Amino acid sequence: xxxxxxxxxxxxxxxxxxxxxxxxxxxxxxxxxxxxxxxxxxxxxxxxxxxxxxxxxxxxxxxxxxxxxxxxxxxxxxxxxxxxxxxxxxxxxxxxxxxxxxxxxxxxx
Amino acid sequence: xxxxxxxxxxxxxxxxxxxxxxxxxxxxxxxxxxxxxxxxxxxxxxxxxxxxxxxxxxxxxxxxxxxxxxxxxxxxxxxxxxxxxxxxxxxxxxxxxxxxxxxxxxxxxxxxxx
Numbered sequence: 182x183x184x185x186x187x188x189x190x191x192x193x194x195x196x197x198x199x200x201x202x203x204x205x206x207x208x209x210x211x212x213x214x215x216x217x218x219x220x221x222x223x224x225x226x227x228x229x230x231x232x233x234x235x236x237x238x239x240x241x242x243x244x245x246x247x248x249x250x251x252x253x254x255x256x257x258x259x260x261x262x263x264x265x266x267x268x269x270x271x272x273x274x275x276x277x278x279x280x281x282x283x284x285x286x287x288x289x290x
Numbered sequence: 291x292x293x294x295x296x297x298x299x300x301x302x303x304x305x306x307x308x309x310x311x312x313x314x315x316x317x318x319x320x321x322x323x324x325x326x327x328x329x330x331x332x333x334x335x336x337x338x339x340x341x342x343x344x345x346x347x348x349x350x351x352x353x354x355x356x357x358x359x360x361x362x363x364x365x366x367x368x369x370x371x372x373x374x375x376x377x378x379x380x381x382x383x384x385x386x387x388x389x390x391x392x393x394x395x396x397x398x399x400x401x402x403x404x
Contacts, residue, residue, distance in 0.1 A: 215392075224294075224380050224395030225333070268332065278393060280325075280332035 185269045190285040199256045201284050203269030206250050213272040214245060214252045218265045219283070225268060229254070256286075264288045293317065294396035296381050301401045303375075311366045311399045313381030321384040322364035323393065326350060326377045333380060339364055368401065375403045 187203040205214065213232050217225035229236055231243040231252070242255040256263055266283040294315045303309045315322065321340045325333040335348030339358040353372025358364055364383075368375045381396040 222378070222398065222400065224382070224398050227392045227394070230392065278323075278335075280334070282330075282332045 184279070185271060185281045187267075187269050187281060187284045189282060190287070192287050192289065193259055194289050195260055196258050199259050199263075199286060199288075201254045201256075201267055201269075201286070202251060203254070204251045205269070205271050208249050208271055209273065211273070212249075214243065214249075215270045215272045215278070216241070216243065216252075216254045217268045217270065217280075219268065220265050225280075228267075230272070259286075259288045261288050261290065294381060294383055294394060296379075296396040296399050299397065299399060301399055303401070303403050305403055306370045308367055308369050309375075309401065311368065311379055311381075311401070313364045313366065313396060315362055315364075315381075315383040315394075315396075317383055317385070317394065318361070319383035319385050319394075320361070321391075322358065323382040323384070324348075324354070324356065324364070324366045325380040325382065327380060327398075328377050336366065336379075375401060377401060 185203050185205045193199045215230040216228045218228050219225040229241045229243045231245050233245050236243045244253045266285050268280050268283040270278050297312045323338040324336040327333050334350050336354050337348055337356040339345035342361050345356050345358050355367045378398050378400050380398045382393045384393045385391050
């Protein structure tokens with residue numbers, strides 16, 4: 182399964198836009214890219230999923246370039262409650278997801 | 291409410307004892323998963339089941355066992371053979387195994403072995 186690489190940690194301030202980039206060089210043709218958010222001592226929560234170009238929902242946007250070897254999760258105007266760990270995963274047919282270490286986002290006042 | 295329940299939230303056991311963690315879902319999902327999370331780490335797959343009465347080992351299955359007798363239930367037994375059982379255990383389910391099917395997680399069980 183395609184391995185993902187993302188920054189270990191990021192800092193931001195309230196009201197700023199945060200972009201977290203993930204690389205997945207070995208992504209296969211049929212793979213999807215999925216992002217999850219996890220708060221301490223809770224299960225991960227699905228944020229967004231995409232295949233190519235741009236996907237937007239009520240909480241985030243996902244940008245995927247044409248070669249699909251990377252993706253960027255964009256969180257608009259973050260607040261303190263967005264402080265969490267964000268995981269990028271490659272989702273392949275068969276249902277097995279591989280989680281990396283994730284990116285620990287810290288939002289400051 | 292539809293969702294995944296795990297019980298208990300906190301569990302304490304003495305070393306050498308087997309312990310079973312419960313996972314129930316009422317989402318009518320076919321696939322269910324068990325993950326382990328250690329402090330500061332990502333999730334690692336223990337076992338998964340794509341259909342009733344069938345399951346496969348994940349990346350760290352040694353010392354664990356599962357059963358899938360009912361679609362809605364996927365209990366995990368942590369046996370005395372698991373050398374470092376203290377961890378946060380997460381159960382998840384998914385409607386299918388096609389790409390694009392979202393995986394939903396339960397609230398987790400924190401197991402501490404004394």
